[in-house]
Amino acid sequence: MEVTPAAAVLAFVRRTFVGAFVAGTARAVLAIALVAASVPIAVRIAGGHLAPTVWWLLAAVPALGHGVWCARRERVSAATAALHLDRRLGLRGLLLCANEGIELDPAFRGEVRDRLLDLPAVLPRLQWKRILPWPLAALLLFAGVASVPPPAPPGAPLHRTAVAAELERLAEKLRSVLERGLVPEEQKQDLERRVEELKQRLADGDVPDWRDLDQLDQRVDREALLQAAAADRRDGDPAAGRAPTKSELTPEKVAAAAAALDAAGLLDALPPDARAMLEAMRGEKGFDPSALGIDPAAMQKLAEAMAQAKATGRFDPAQLDAALSPEQLADLQAVLDSHPGALPGSAGGPGVAMEGEGSPGDLPGRGAPTRGPGHAALQMTEDAAGGAADVLPLPPGAATPSEWVPVGARVAEPVVDPARNDARGSAGAEGTGGASWQLQLAPRHRAVVRRFFGDAAPPTGNERTGKERR
Amino acid sequence: MTTMMTAAEVSRGRELLARVQRGCNAVLLGQTELVDLCVIALCARGHLLLEGLPGLGKTELVKTLGRLLGLSFRRVQFTPDLLPGDITGGPILQERGGERRFEFQPGPLFANVVLADEINRASPKTQSALLEAMQERSVTVLGETHSLPAPFFVLATQNPIELEGTYPLPEAQLDRFLFKVEVPGVDADVMTQILTTRRRGRPPEVDVALTAAEVEEMFACVDRVYLPQAVANWAARLVAATHPQRADSPAEVKQSVRYGASPRAAIAIGEAARASALLQGRPNVDFADVERVVIPALAHRIVLQHTAVVGGASASGVVRALLAHVPAVANGLPAAVR
Numbered sequence: 001m002e003v004t005p006a007a008a009v010l011a012f013v014r015r016t017f018v019g020a021f022v023a024g025t026a027r028a029v030l031a032i033a034l035v036a037a038s039v040p041i042a043v044r045i046a047g048g049h050l051a052p053t054v055w056w057l058l059a060a061v062p063a064l065g066h067g068v069w070c071a072r073r074e075r076v077s078a079a080t081a082a083l084h085l086d087r088r089l090g091l092r093g094l095l096l097c098a099n100e101g102i103e104l105d106p107a108f109r110g111e112v113r114d115r116l117l118d119l120p121a122v123l124p125r126l127q128w129k130r131i132l133p134w135p136l137a138a139l140l141l142f143a144g145v146a147s148v149p150p151p152a153p154p155g156a157p158l159h160r161t162a163v164a165a166e167l168e169r170l171a172e173k174l175r176s177v178l179e180r181g182l183v184p185e186e187q188k189q190d191l192e193r194r195v196e197e198l199k200q201r202l203a204d205g206d207v208p209d210w211r212d213l214d215q216l217d218q219r220v221d222r223e224a225l226l227q228a229a230a231a232d233r234r235d236g237d238p239a240a241g242r243a244p245t246k247s248e249l250t251p252e253k254v255a256a257a258a259a260a261l262d263a264a265g266l267l268d269a270l271p272p273d274a275r276a277m278l279e280a281m282r283g284e285k286g287f288d289p290s291a292l293g294i295d296p297a298a299m300q301k302l303a304e305a306m307a308q309a310k311a312t313g314r315f316d317p318a319q320l321d322a323a324l325s326p327e328q329l330a331d332l333q334a335v336l337d338s339h340p341g342a343l344p345g346s347a348g349g350p351g352v353a354m355e356g357e358g359s360p361g362d363l364p365g366r367g368a369p370t371r372g373p374g375h376a377a378l379q380m381t382e383d384a385a386g387g388a389a390d391v392l393p394l395p396p397g398a399a400t401p402s403e404w405v406p407v408g409a410r411v412a413e414p415v416v417d418p419a420r421n422d423a424r425g426s427a428g429a430e431g432t433g434g435a436s437w438q439l440q441l442a443p444r445h446r447a448v449v450r451r452f453f454g455d456a457a458p459p460t461g462n463e464r465t466g467k468e469r470r
Numbered sequence: 471m472t473t474m475m476t477a478a479e480v481s482r483g484r485e486l487l488a489r490v491q492r493g494c495n496a497v498l499l500g501q502t503e504l505v506d507l508c509v510i511a512l513c514a515r516g517h518l519l520l521e522g523l524p525g526l527g528k529t530e531l532v533k534t535l536g537r538l539l540g541l542s543f544r545r546v547q548f549t550p551d552l553l554p555g556d557i558t559g560g561p562i563l564q565e566r567g568g569e570r571r572f573e574f575q576p577g578p579l580f581a582n583v584v585l586a587d588e589i590n591r592a593s594p595k596t597q598s599a600l601l602e603a604m605q606e607r608s609v610t611v612l613g614e615t616h617s618l619p620a621p622f623f624v625l626a627t628q629n630p631i632e633l634e635g636t637y638p639l640p641e642a643q644l645d646r647f648l649f650k651v652e653v654p655g656v657d658a659d660v661m662t663q664i665l666t667t668r669r670r671g672r673p674p675e676v677d678v679a680l681t682a683a684e685v686e687e688m689f690a691c692v693d694r695v696y697l698p699q700a701v702a703n704w705a706a707r708l709v710a711a712t713h714p715q716r717a718d719s720p721a722e723v724k725q726s727v728r729y730g731a732s733p734r735a736a737i738a739i740g741e742a743a744r745a746s747a748l749l750q751g752r753p754n755v756d757f758a759d760v761e762r763v764v765i766p767a768l769a770h771r772i773v774l775q776h777t778a779v780v781g782g783a784s785a786s787g788v789v790r791a792l793l794a795h796v797p798a799v800a801n802g803l804p805a806a807v808r
Contacts, residue, residue, distance in 0.1 A: 016807055023806030074804040083700045083799055093756040096698035097474060107477035108753060124807035131806055 003116040005082070005098040012081040015124045017071050022126055024070025026135040028063035033138035037145045049150040056146075088122035089115040160207050167202060167213060171195050174220050182230045183223050191219060251289035254299050256331035257306060258287045264323035269314035274305035307336045475694045475753035483691030484751045487513060489679040491749070493538040497673045498527050500660030506749065507651050507766055508535060508625075513692045513745035516648020516738060517604050517624040519589075519639075519770065524629060526653045530673055532585045532625040539685055540678035541582030542619065548592035550635060554599035558609045559616075574611060579603050582619050586626035590636045597643055600624065604646040621685065641729075641773060648738045649763075650770035652786075695744035696754040702740060704798050705760050709736040711796050712772055712788075720795035722788050726778035731771040738767045757798045765789045 036059060040050045076084075082099035089095065094112050098104055104112065174191055177183065183191075194216055198208045229250065258278050261267050267275055277298055281287045309315060320329065441449060475483075487509060494505040508531060511518040520528045529545075536543030546557055559577030563570055578584060579600075589597065603609055607618045626647070628639070644650070656664075664671065680688065711719050713730030723730075742763035743755045750759070769785040 016803055019807035020804040023804060026806075070804075076801060076803065079700060080799070080801045084803060087757075087799070092752055092758070093698050093701060093754040096700055097696055097754050100699060101472070102696055102754075103473045105474060105476040105753065108474065124803060127806055127808055 002113060003119055005095055005112060005116070008085060008095075008116050008119050009078050009081045009099055011119065012085050012123060013076055013078060016074070016076050016081070019124055019126045020074040021067040021071035023067075023131050024074075025063050025067030026131045027070070028066035030135040030138045032059050032063055033135065033142040037138065037142040040145050040148070044148070044151065047151075051150065052146045084124075085119075085122065089118060091115055160202070163207050163210070163213065164202055166210075167195070167198055167208070170213065170216055170220060171199075173217075177220060177224045177227060180227055180231070182227045187223060191216075191223065194219075251299055253331060253334050254302050255281065255287040255289040256328070257335035258302070260324050260328035260332045261306070262287075263328060264320055266309075266315055266319070266323075269309045270305050271309075274302055277302055303335050306332070310336055472696075474696055475691070477753075479691060479694065480748065480751055480753050483688060483748045486680060486684055486688040486691070487745075487749050490535070490538050493676045493679045494531060494534055497534040497676060498531050499663055500656045501527065501531075501653070504531070504651060504653055506746075507649055507763075510742050510745040510749060510763060511649045511651075512539070512623060513688060513748065514648055514738070514741035515621060515623075515689065516741065517646060518626070519644070519647040519650040520625070520627045520653055521630055521650060522627075522653025523631065523655070526655060528627040528653055529585065529587055532583070532627070534673070534676055535623075535625065536583035536585070537676055538679040539583065540681055541621070541685070543583045543585070544578040544581035545585040545587060546578045547587045548589050548596070550591055550593055550637075552592045552596045554596050555611075557596065558599055558603070558611055560611055574614065574616060576616065577609075579609060580616075580618060582621055583623050583625060586624055588629055589626040590628040590633075590638055592637065594637050594640065597637065597639060601643055601646065604643075621689070641771075644770050645732060645734055647770065648742060649766040651766050692741075692745050692748055695747050695752075697740055697744060698754060700799075701743070701755050701757055701760060703800065704757060704796070705739045705743070705764070706736050707796050707800065708760070708764060708792055709733070709739070709768070711792050712768065720791050722783075722791035722795075726774050726781075726783040726788055727772055728775045729773040731768055735768055735771045739764055742767055761793060764793065768792075 036056070043050050078099065082095050086093060086095035091112060094104065094108055098109075098112060174195060178188055178191075198212060198216065201208050258267075258281065261270070262278075267278065270278070278287065281289075320332070324332065490509050490512070491505060494508065495502060498505060508518060512535060520531070522528055533543065533545070546552075555577070557577045557579050559575050559580065561572035562575045564573040586600070589600075603618060603622070604624050607620070607622045609616045609618060624647075628636075668674075709731050710716060711730075712723060712727060712735075713719060714724045714727045719727075739760060740755075743759040746759040746762050747753075747755045765786050768789045772785045772788055774783060774785060774788070
């Protein structure tokens with residue numbers, strides 16, 4: 001097929017246009033891909049995550065636009081294309097003449113036609129090895145960055161591990177409590193079911209809240225306390241020769257005492273908060289000990305309130321004797337006996353609460369300022385032992401917030417290093433006053449001022465001369 | 471639409487040129503490039519300045535050219551005491567029919583081919599008398615202008631040594647020469663050939679190669695050679711780059727050149743390139759033609775700085791630097807394509 005000089009020049013121009021477009025697009029792709037790869041990295045460093053979306057394809061628009069811009073900017077004219085083509089075909093200027101509209105002799109026209117048969121071989125070729133590597137590398141980098149999965153929620157593994165460890169600790173603790181027996185079957189099954197439920201949630205990926213673990217821990221502690229109390233009762237050595245302790249106070253006793261007071265119509269003698277507490281315990285069959293047993297502190301408070309009411313004379317003994325049966329009286333007496341400090345005629349005397357009751361070895365705080373009646377559960381450990389400044393390692397597996405990792409706690413005196421304000425003219429500056437008056441006085445007057453203030457200068461031989469000079 | 475030379479015209483023009491070329495080569499052995507440049511200069515109707523050591527055949531070449539073209543030939547040996555009137559001619563009192571009057575007696579310049587031998591030995595006054603003759607191809611004496619015969623060529627020679635008592639040509643006069651060609655020496659083979667073929671160095675007799683009509687035909691052929699825009703643009707950029715004031719001039723020009731070439735240099739390159747193209751049998755000028763003639767056409771039109779001359783720089787070296795610095799294709803292709 002015969003190729004005319006004009007068609008050859010047009011093909012050359014078109015090829016260079018495409019080449020410039022591809023090169024410009026590749027350059028833009030390189031830049032955009034690098035930016036697009038750095039943005040997710042920056043977001044990831046900042047703690048976020050950019051998920052790939054279809055909208056990211058819009059980045060191709062500026063790349064193509066840059067390619068068009070480069071192609072238009074680097075577009076070669078027909079004269080330039082003819083010049084390049086003439087040199088590539090070895091036409092020695094004949095193509096230039098033809099492109100400028102010169103009519104060639106048939107002999108020269110034939111020469112041009114023959115040479116133009118080699119046109120495909122001399123058209124510009126895109127330098128793919130020079131154009132593509134870096135943009136492709138940038139695109140691969142971008143693809144790699146975009147395919148990075150989103151980060152796990154911060155601290156999740158640590159949180160989960162800590163919860164699992166704490167749950168395992170609680171399970172072990174529960175096992176040790178249950179091994180001693182004395183735990184009601186219903187409570188035992190309930191606790192075991194609760195532990196299994198929490199473990200199942202953890203296995204399903206739903207990490208339980210610390211609140212649930214704390215509640216479980218408290219219930220286990222309560223069962224352990226109740227177990228210890230029951231063990232004491234089973235040993236058959238209740239308070240022989242020693243003062244009753246709060247461990248002997250059971251919910252059943254308090255409920256029975258409350259029922260006795262209710263039967264005697266003396267509940268109004270109790271303080272309002274104690275009354276409200278008892279009303280909350282009231283069920284269809286009287287007072288429910290289980291409702292009170294959940295909170296040993298509340299039980300203790302009720303018992304104290306009853307003892308206090310009796311100690312202050314709100315209970316009429318005659319009324320009690322008339323209204324209560326001997327069993328009810330025994331129950332009420334058992335509760336009141338659990339707080340002998342509130343009873344008249346006891347060791348502490350009427351109206352005087354016992355403080356720091358207990359054996360000296362068991363109950364620290366003896367002799368300390370009053371902390372109110374009853375047994376204060378005050379554990380003076382390191383402070384009392386003189387180890388306040390020591391590092392206190394946390395127990396292993398302790399449930400801690402996930403945002404920080406404790407390595408230890410230290411109690412120490414604050415470092416106080418006051419610096420003296422020696423700035424010029426400040427209160428701490430030396431010689432401020434002296435400098436002031438010395439600057440205000442003429443040198444010949446200083447000796448007079450010193451004498452007046454008692455800081456007499458050593459007499460010199462020329463004092464008189466100085467006075468005369470004045 | 472402009473019509474280019476036909477192949478027949480190109481062939482005819484090349485054949486005429488080849489006759490002159492063959493005749494010169496028969497006389498001057500081993501100097502084909504020099505002969506080509508001389509033929510190109512003649513076809514371009516430019517004046518030629520030959521510079522070389524004595525005995526290299528400068529005068530013989532010019533004499534041969536004159537004989538081959540069948541034109542009138544005069545030789546003027548320039549000496550310091552040569553006066554302008556000695557070459558231009560002057561009024562002489564003549565008595566004709568009992569009447570005395572001044573008649574203009576033409577000098578040796580009134581010939582088609584004038585050999586100005588050792589032109590740098592003449593005084594500036596005499597040298598300047600050539601200015602009008604070379605440029606205007608006319609001579610003005612006592613207010614009367616006399617046209618020189620056409621064609622008119624000045625073929626001058628000068629000796630680069632024995633400079634005492636010489637007057638270097640001024641720039642204005644150098645600019646009138648189309649080419650300044652340095653005549654190279656010959657090697658031993660050429661000298662052997664001279665020794666064996668020529669007794670006492672006498673060159674063979676040559677006949678007239680071209681008639682006056684053929685010379686005109688040859689000039690017409692040269693005039694029809696087409697100069698493309700791109701090639702003309704390259705020649706113009708080369709000349710423009712000789713000026714050190716231009717920002718795009720090469721470093722060699724900025725360091726060595728004091729004054730660049732004039733537009734007359736670009737004209738000379740264009741005309742010489744046309745003749746070169748015809749000598750190569752082409753109807754149009756190519757970049758190679760410009761490259762071939764640019765050194766003899768540009769070198770003598772560039773004024774070098776004294777420091778550069780002392781440093782060993784040469785005008786031809788500067789022109790070579792120009793060729794290396796100024797690309798033939800002003801606008802390159804995008805970097806992405808090859």
